[in-house]
Amino acid sequence: MAVGLYIHIPFCARKCAYCSFYSLPGGRQQRADYLRALGRHIALWGQQCSGETVDSIYFGGGTPSLLADDIPAVLDAVRRHFNVAAGCEISMECNPATIAPHQYNALRKAGVDRLSFGVQSTCDAQLVQLGRLHTVQQAKDSLLDARAAGFSDLSVDFMLGLPGQQVQAADDMAAFLHETRPTHISAYMLKLEPGTPLYAQKDALNLPDEDAVADLYLAAVQAFSQLGYDQYEISNFARPGRRCVHNMKYWQLEDYIGIGPAAHSLYRGRRCYYPSDLSAFLGGGLELLQHEGRSDLEEYCMLRLRLTDGLDVSAASCQLRSGRLPPDPDIDLAAVIGRAAPLATAGLVLAQGSRVSLTPAGFLLSNAITAKLLFG
Template sequence: MNPIGLYLHIPFCDGKCAYCNFFSRCPQDEELTAYTERLADSITTWGNRLNRPVDTVYFGGGTPSLLGHDRLIYLMNTIYHSFELLKNAEITVEVNPTSTDELNFTLLRQAGFNRLSIGLQSANDHELKLLGRRHDSEDARRTVERAQHAGFDNISLDVMLAIPEQTIDSLDETLAFCASCKVQHISAYILKVEEGTRFYTQRDQLALFSDDEQAAFYEHTVQRLSDLGYRQYEISNFSLTGFESRHNLRYWHDEEYLGLGPSAHSFLNGRRFYYDHDFHQFYHDRLTEESAGGDSEEYIMLALRLTEGLRFDRYQKRFGHTIPDRLVAAAKPLEQQGLCRVSDQAVSLTVKGFLVSNAVISYLLS
């Protein structure tokens, strides 16, 4: 039976960043314990229900490190007892750059955690304050160093592009900082000002960048990270060879996964479903059906987020027939515009194409 991925949502933060619209709230300590127990019960229930092996686990949030190492290890042990966790499974936990105060990385590593994702966002302390972050660059460096000393050799840093008042020079300093920390993976996202955030309320007062300026930040990042040895493998993700996020690749390859916790989504047995943004709904195991999943259109849309693109051999193996001729024909004019590449093996987007990926993918699918 094919393995699945397991995503656990930890919906707690010690404060709300100015740009964040993820589902989370500030907890009391007793709520952290109660939620951990409920999540463990859900892991056990679903493990018995599915009887499927697992090869990637991802603790996301929110701020999973707020649980502390004891609760995280308790959840990890519950996974071991509830699922067949395959050898060499990738087990990721997101942590804040202040996690040196919350986590014993040695104990986490001994419990099987083998990958960290750290929310740096910027190495410029002024930019961090604008974002509402509660750490500085040295906090991030200390967290990376402590994790490495504990044996973690697969660490990712998140970076944000087009922050108000950011410059190409300050961005270069952030990217150089990441490389100097000797991390294996970097995620780089263009700032989006979304409803329900403090930035959205303040949008008329913020010095936000135009689409063209955002594109310049993005294109510069792709080139600079390439110079530093980080290969782009997805729109927003870069890694040293062999350190691509296997859990995230599961999403882009349209493979199955189970998501547990409020706002967590799942794709299993051709169904997409989720828990609503509501603790009560999760605590009573009330799922919301989203749609059927895994059809060819969905597969194409997700594959085109990858730099390898839509590989014809993968598509034929999945669906038992070749790529529609009309899609390849539609891609040819876009290739002449520098938005994609067409070969006898794949259709893939260029860096320029990634900047307008939604429009390009919609056009190809139409």
């Protein structure tokens, strides 16, 4: 089976008020040093994974569009050290404030075929509060410019549960989608992370309560569906045939390699990650990797239940019998279907044959439902 490749670009023009991910400003020399180190680590992983075929490449961050002019050279390095499949999905995250129209053609020529724009909100006041550098109009212009340059696979990120946000925001998002016509949507609920500016201000923020956020989520799911976007994961929606190939690897426990500070990998059933330390990455090699052990049955089931395809109990049993997953004495797969019955009556799950999946209402209670299905 082919592997995915995640390449982390840890630089941001300015850190957003909600963000707890590893990122830093990075001057010109630091960015140049990083690109050289990135090339070295790509070569090291290429040696480690000799003969592997890559069918998805994802540039995440940070803000990869800050280094848009350098992405072609990085892709050249990947092609030198990996077998890149024909039709490989190559995605890049973009901040509408850090990408210019003239850069799209070079990215397309280099093989990038999917752009993901961090729109986050359709309200300019909320964008300012979040610390975003773009306006709603800039986000629209970026998507339209990318489409005019020939990009047909475009994704947008929205955030739900923002200060002052009401259920009517679903209509505003729908209007934005109707105008810009992306092929994919990610809609994540705001989580206040300790150490971030928004967390420090949380008592003064006009945050919607849990019921209001739930109403907004369900309204967004319905609005996206009416526009032709099928929900395929708790927070992800796509036109038919436009699911994100790379992200599906995460949720299906397929092999992927992460390169860069704080990047995680799952390779041949074992997890590892780079420390969140740019200096160490610049000077080190694969000896930096921290190893976390194997994937397990609980993780497999939990990730499958994030998907609208759901958990196939028969397939999970096959994973155990083949030895691809270690057994877990606390999980009785045979009991899952029976436990799903009352949840199905309540409209929280769908149970068909050996498969159980969560409904949109069930996704709002996904942690509790997953625990109920697996542990009773």
